[in-house]
Amino acid sequence: MKRITLLFVVLAMLLAACGAPVTPQSQSPVVLRVGWLGFPDTLNPAYAFLSEAYTIFDLVYSTLLTEGPNGKYMGSLAEAWNVSDDGLRWTFTLRPNIRWHNGEALTIEQVVWNFNTFIQNPDGWVTNSGYVKGFKEARALDERTLQIELEYPISNMEFRVAFLYIVYPKDFESFATPEELQNFTNFNPVGTGAFKINTLDKDQRVILLDTNPDYFDGRAKIDQVIYRTFDNSDALIQALRVGDIDLAVEVPNSAFDAVKQFQGVTAISLSGRSLTELILNSVPEDHDPPPNRNPAITDPVVRLAIAKAINKQDLVDVVLQGHGIPGVSIIPPTLGGGFWFNRNIQDVTFDLDEASRLLEEAGYLLQADGVRAKDGVRLEFRLQYPSDSSNYPRAADMIATWLGKIGIRATPAAVDPDSLMAAVTPNGDYDLVIWGWGSDPDPDFMLSVMTSEQYVEGGWSDSGYSNPVYDELFVKQQKTLDENERQKIVWEMQEIVFNDRPYIVLWYDNTLQAYRSDRFVGFLTYLSGIDSFKSLMNVEPVK
Amino acid sequence: MLETWFLFQRNLSAFWRAFRRNRMGMAGAVLLLSAVLVALFAPLLSPYEPTTVIRDPSGRGLTFAPPSVHGPLGTDDAGRDVWTQLVYGARISLLVGFLAGLIAMFIGSLLGILAGYFGGWLDMLLMRVTDVLLVIPDLPLMLVLVATLRQMELKISPLVVLILVIGLLYWTSTARLVRSQVLSIKERQFVARARAIGAGHVHIIRKHIVPQILPLIVANTVLILSTAILVESGLAFLGLGDPTQPSWGTMLNFAFDRNAISNGAWWFYLPPGLAIVWVSLGCVLLGNVLEEMLNPRLTAHHLEGEASVRPAGEETLHE
Numbered sequence: 001m002k003r004i005t006l007l008f009v010v011l012a013m014l015l016a017a018c019g020a021p022v023t024p025q026s027q028s029p030v031v032l033r034v035g036w037l038g039f040p041d042t043l044n045p046a047y048a049f050l051s052e053a054y055t056i057f058d059l060v061y062s063t064l065l066t067e068g069p070n071g072k073y074m075g076s077l078a079e080a081w082n083v084s085d086d087g088l089r090w091t092f093t094l095r096p097n098i099r100w101h102n103g104e105a106l107t108i109e110q111v112v113w114n115f116n117t118f119i120q121n122p123d124g125w126v127t128n129s130g131y132v133k134g135f136k137e138a139r140a141l142d143e144r145t146l147q148i149e150l151e152y153p154i155s156n157m158e159f160r161v162a163f164l165y166i167v168y169p170k171d172f173e174s175f176a177t178p179e180e181l182q183n184f185t186n187f188n189p190v191g192t193g194a195f196k197i198n199t200l201d202k203d204q205r206v207i208l209l210d211t212n213p214d215y216f217d218g219r220a221k222i223d224q225v226i227y228r229t230f231d232n233s234d235a236l237i238q239a240l241r242v243g244d245i246d247l248a249v250e251v252p253n254s255a256f257d258a259v260k261q262f263q264g265v266t267a268i269s270l271s272g273r274s275l276t277e278l279i280l281n282s283v284p285e286d287h288d289p290p291p292n293r294n295p296a297i298t299d300p301v302v303r304l305a306i307a308k309a310i311n312k313q314d315l316v317d318v319v320l321q322g323h324g325i326p327g328v329s330i331i332p333p334t335l336g337g338g339f340w341f342n343r344n345i346q347d348v349t350f351d352l353d354e355a356s357r358l359l360e361e362a363g364y365l366l367q368a369d370g371v372r373a374k375d376g377v378r379l380e381f382r383l384q385y386p387s388d389s390s391n392y393p394r395a396a397d398m399i400a401t402w403l404g405k406i407g408i409r410a411t412p413a414a415v416d417p418d419s420l421m422a423a424v425t426p427n428g429d430y431d432l433v434i435w436g437w438g439s440d441p442d443p444d445f446m447l448s449v450m451t452s453e454q455y456v457e458g459g460w461s462d463s464g465y466s467n468p469v470y471d472e473l474f475v476k477q478q479k480t481l482d483e484n485e486r487q488k489i490v491w492e493m494q495e496i497v498f499n500d501r502p503y504i505v506l507w508y509d510n511t512l513q514a515y516r517s518d519r520f521v522g523f524l525t526y527l528s529g530i531d532s533f534k535s536l537m538n539v540e541p542v543k
Numbered sequence: 544m545l546e547t548w549f550l551f552q553r554n555l556s557a558f559w560r561a562f563r564r565n566r567m568g569m570a571g572a573v574l575l576l577s578a579v580l581v582a583l584f585a586p587l588l589s590p591y592e593p594t595t596v597i598r599d600p601s602g603r604g605l606t607f608a609p610p611s612v613h614g615p616l617g618t619d620d621a622g623r624d625v626w627t628q629l630v631y632g633a634r635i636s637l638l639v640g641f642l643a644g645l646i647a648m649f650i651g652s653l654l655g656i657l658a659g660y661f662g663g664w665l666d667m668l669l670m671r672v673t674d675v676l677l678v679i680p681d682l683p684l685m686l687v688l689v690a691t692l693r694q695m696e697l698k699i700s701p702l703v704v705l706i707l708v709i710g711l712l713y714w715t716s717t718a719r720l721v722r723s724q725v726l727s728i729k730e731r732q733f734v735a736r737a738r739a740i741g742a743g744h745v746h747i748i749r750k751h752i753v754p755q756i757l758p759l760i761v762a763n764t765v766l767i768l769s770t771a772i773l774v775e776s777g778l779a780f781l782g783l784g785d786p787t788q789p790s791w792g793t794m795l796n797f798a799f800d801r802n803a804i805s806n807g808a809w810w811f812y813l814p815p816g817l818a819i820v821w822v823s824l825g826c827v828l829l830g831n832v833l834e835e836m837l838n839p840r841l842t843a844h845h846l847e848g849e850a851s852v853r854p855a856g857e858e859t860l861h862e
Binding site for chain 2: 237238258259390397398401404
C-alpha cells in the first residue's frame with residue numbers, strides 16, 4: 001500500500017513537472033530545490049509556531065507592509081500609509097488590482113474582515129493576538145483605504161502590521177470555536193503571495209509551490225520552488241554536494257567549513273537574529289503550581305558564580321565553530337542595525353577561581369565528593385536541553401564540565417522538546433535549561449518573554465521571571481512613539497534582565513546557509529537569510 | 544576444605560592447559576584483557592584529562608585537527624584529544640558492561656536455579672515472566688525506561704540508570720540456560736542420595752548444583768558482557784549516555800551529531816567504533832570457547848550419561 005502511494009506521488013510530481021512547461025517558450029521550468037530539516041505542522045496563521053510555517057506564509061500570503069533591507073518598512077499590499085497626529089489612527093491605501101490565487105479580486109472588505117477577526121477573536125488567532133493588542137477597530141474609508149483605530153499609540157505599529165498575514169476569509173469564516181479554528185491545518189492556502197501551493201505531501205514531507213504569474217509586485221524569475229525535508233544534516237549537506245538540492249537553508253555549524261570546500265557551492269554566514277540562552281528557573285515561589293527546583297538556583301550569588309564559570313568565547317569557538325559571537329543581552333545586536341542593543345552592558349568575565357571564591361564566601365562549602373553545599377542544600381542541578389539540536393549536547397557537556405570545577409554538579413540530559421516545554425511552562429519543573437529564540441526585527445517580542453503575564457500555559461515566558469518594575473517599563477516602551485525615548489527604556493529593561501539573570505545569554509549564532517552557485521545567482525543576504533521571500537523573488541538561474 | 548581447594552587447583556590448571564591450546568580462546572582473552580588494562584591504566588596512557596581542550600598558539604580550541612596535526616588520533620569537534628577520550632572511554636564502556644553483565648548473571652542464575660530446582664508453580668511463574676521479557680523488543684523498551692527514569696528527578700547518575708536498565712533486562716537467556724541445566728542435574732543420583740540422607744534444599748543447591756553449573760554461568764557471563772557493552776554503546780549513541788563521561792557510545796554520538804562524516808574526520812568516529820568491535824569480538828571468542836569447553840552438552844555425547852558432568856579439563860588430563 002505504502003509503495004503504491006509513493007509511486008503515485010512520484011508520478012504526480014513528474015506530471016506536475018511536465019505540466020508546467022506548456023508555456024509559449026516551451027523550455028523546461030526553472031525549479032529551485034530547497035532542502036531543510038523541518039516541516040510545517042500547520043499552515044494556519046492563527047496557530048502556527050514553527051519557523052518553517054512562516055517561511056511558507058511569506059511565499060503564499062502578503063501583508064500590508066514588509067521589512068526592507070535596511071530595517072525600514074516598505075509597502076506590500078499597501079502602497080501608502082500614514083498616522084494621525086495623536087497616533088491613534090493609521091490609514092493604509094491598498095495597491096490596485098490585487099488578486100487571490102483563485103483569480104478573485106482582493107476587496108477592502110476582506111482586509112477589514114481580517115483585522116477585525118484578529119481583534120475580536122484573540123483566543124482563536126493566538127499567534128496574532130499579541131500583534132493586535134491595543135487595536136480597537138478596522139474600517140474601510142473607501143474602496144482602497146483601510147483605517148485602523150487604536151486604543152493607545154503603538155510604537156512599533158509598522159512592524160506589527162508587517163507580521164499580520166491577510167488570509168482568504170472564506171477559508172476561515174466557518175469555525176465556531178477557537179479549537180476548531182486552531183485544528184484547521186490549511187494545507188491548501190489561498191493567498192495573494194508570489195507563490196501558490198501546488199502539492200503539499202506531509203507523508204513524503206515535500207512542498208511544491210508554483211510561481212504566481214499575477215503577483216502584484218511582478219512575477220518571480222523562477223517557475224517553481226520545491227521544499228524537501230531531510231532527516232539529518234549530513235544527508236542534507238550531501239544532497240547539496242551532489243546537486244540534488246540547490247539551497248540548504250540550515251547548515252550545521254560543525255559542517256560549515258566542510259561545505260565551503262564543495263565544488264560549485266557557495267556557503268554564507270550571516271549574523272542573524274537568534275540567540276541561545278541558559279534559562280535559570282526564576283518562577284516565583286507563590287506561583288501555582290509551585291516550582292519544582294533546587295532552591296539554590298534562585299540565590300543571586302549562585303547565579304553570578306554560574307555566569308562566571310561559563311566561557312562564552314569557548315562556546316562560540318567550539319559549539320558554533322566560530323560562526324557567532326558571545327551573548328550578553330536578550331536583544332541581539334542586529335536588531336534595528338544595533339539601535340536596540342544595549343552596548344553599555346559589561347558582561348561578567350570568565351574566571352573559575354573567582355566563581356569558586358564567591359560560592360565559598362557565601363557559605364557553599366566543598367563536600368567530600370567535590371560538590372558544594374550550604375545548610376544541607378547541595379549545588380546539584382538538572383541541565384536539560386531539547387533533543388532536536390546538534391549544538392546543545394556539546395554546549396551542555398562543556399557547561400557541566402566548567403560548573404564541575406567550581407563545585408556545582410550539573411547533570412545534562414536531552415529531553416523531547418514537547419516534554420521540555422511542558423516541564424518549563426507553566427510547571428516550573430526544571431533547574432537549568434539550554435534553549436534558543438529567534439527574535440523579531442522589533443525588540444518588543446524578546447522583551448515580552450520576560451514579562452510576568454507571559455508565564456502561563458501557551459505563553460512565551462520560560463524563565464518565569466516576574467518583576468513589576470520591568471512589566472511597567474514593558475508597557476511604557478510599547479506606547480512611546482519617540483524612537484530615542486523608547487530606546488532608553490528598552491536599554492534599561494535589558495540591564496534589569498542582565499543583572500537579575502533569569503537568562504544567561506550564551507551566544508548569538510550566525511545563520512549558516514549554502515547554495516549551488518553554479519546554478520543560481522541573485523540571492524539577497526538579508527538578516528533573515530538567503531532563503532527569505534525577497535531573496536527568492538530575486539533568484540535567477542545562471543545563464 | 545584443603546582437599547576441595549587442591550581439587551579446584553588441579554582442575555583449574557588442567558583447564559588452563561587445555562585452554563592455552565585453543566587459539567580462538569586465547570585471542571579473545573588477549574583482546575579483552577588488553578582493553579581492561581587500557582581502562583585501568585588510562586591516566587598513564589595519556590597526558591590529558593578527557594575534558595582538556597587542546598588549543599592552538601592563539602588560544603582558540605583546535606577543533607577537528609587530523610592526526611597529522613595533533614597527537615596520535617587528532618581532536619574532536621570540541622578540540623579534545625581523541626586518544627584520551629578513547630582510553631578513558633574504555634573505563635565507562637567496560638564498567639557499564641561488567642556491572643550490567645554481573646547483575647544480569649546474578650538475577651538470571653538465581654531465577655534459573657529457583658525455577659529449575661523447585662519446579663511447579665514457581666517454575667511456571669518465573670518462566671512466563673522470562674517469556675514476556677524475551678518477546679518485548681529490548682532496545683525500544685530500554686530507550687523508554689532510560690528516558691523516563693532520567694526525566695524523574697532521581698538522585699542517581701545517568702550511568703547507574705544505564706547499568707540498572709541493561710542489567711535488569713538481560714538476564715533472560717541466562718535464566719533459561721541455567722534452568723535447563725538444573726533440571727537435568729537435580730535428577731542425578733548424587734542429588735537423590737544427598738536428599739536421602741536428609742540434606743536440605745539450601746545445602747543441595749550450594750554443594751551440588753551451583754558447583755556443577757558455575758562453569759556454564761561463567762561462559763554465559765562473558766557473552767552477556769559483550770551484549771551489555773554493545774547495548775551501552777547503542778543507548779549512548781542515541782544520546783542517552785552521560786555526555787560528561789566519555790564512553791565509546793557518547794563519542795560516536797558526538798561524531799554523528801557534529802557532522803564528523805561531512806568533515807571527513809575519520810579519526811573521530813573510527814577509533815570508538817573499532818574499540819567496540821575489539822571488545823565485543825574478544826568477548827564473543829572467549830565466551831564461545833569457554834562455553835564449548837565447559838558446557839557438558841557440547842563436549843560429550845548425550846548417551847555417555849554421567850561422564851559428561853565431569854569438568855571438561857579432566858578428560859584432557861587422562862589423554
